[in-house]
Amino acid sequence: MPELPEVEVIKRGLDSKIIGLSIQQIDILNPKTFQGDSKAVLGSKIIKIWRRAKVLGMDLDNGFSLLVHLKMSGQLVLVAKDRFIGGHPTLDMTGVMPNKSTRVIFEFSNEAKLFFNDQRKFGWIKVIKILEVKNQKFLQSLGPEPLERGFGWEALKANLLRHKSQPIKVAIMDQEVVAGVGNIYASEACFLAKINPKTKVSALTDANFQSLAKGIIESLNKSIDYGGSSKAHFVNEVGEKGYYLVFANVYGRAGQPCLKCHTPISKIALAGRGTYFCPHCQNV
DNA sequence: CACTTGACCTGTCCGC
């Protein structure tokens, strides 16, 4: 599921709800999902929630941090005590928790429960010391955050040029080029920039890099505004879907008319991933 | 070295 906007939506939602709560209990239903010593965080209080690329971090007051990656199908769903029905944590859209995809359950000091659900079991949670976070190689090697002020097309261009012979859509999904862009927003950003996703990086001009940077920022921001993209799995921290895909230009719209020119949207595979574009509008 | 494919898992959908 989740790319930058979806993780950001969860981060913002959890921020107002679990800061200051302490972790009373952790139930690990799927051992492979949880790395590190869960006892190290019991009794500690959540003091800060952050996001880097598609990784969510929860810093605790005992010097440890919980890192979460939702990969393809992960969810973080919080159920407050007043939403329990007949003793069971229950939400309107996601039903009774835990369900058959629940891998880890956190219980907080106010009796709220946070469910890590993950149908495909690719996602993970790990416990490490806050001081070690900056030494994690998967965080160190990440490219710039596209929604931070410092992000500009020059940096994007410089990073993309390390993959000159790759199709542009594949290159912008590389987390070392720009952080947080995945399969949905790579297609959407190429559409906004009017660039065919198959075009090799080496063929792009400065004007193309500029519009690409703009397209990345625009698609990510728009998605956050709509609460993210829900194809099959994504829900926010209280179990609600996001509606970006209702307004998407190309992703998931194979055969349907382009919203700008009415040409049917094409679907191809690039690096094994479904890729959508308008063959008429995206002519670079 | 740069790039593609397969693996990791579970589930759904579509064609025969």
Next chain:
DNA sequence: TGCGGACAGGTCAAGT
């Protein structure tokens, strides 16, 4: 209704 195959928001490792 059943069965096989393709496909699904991500990332690694292995192979060419």
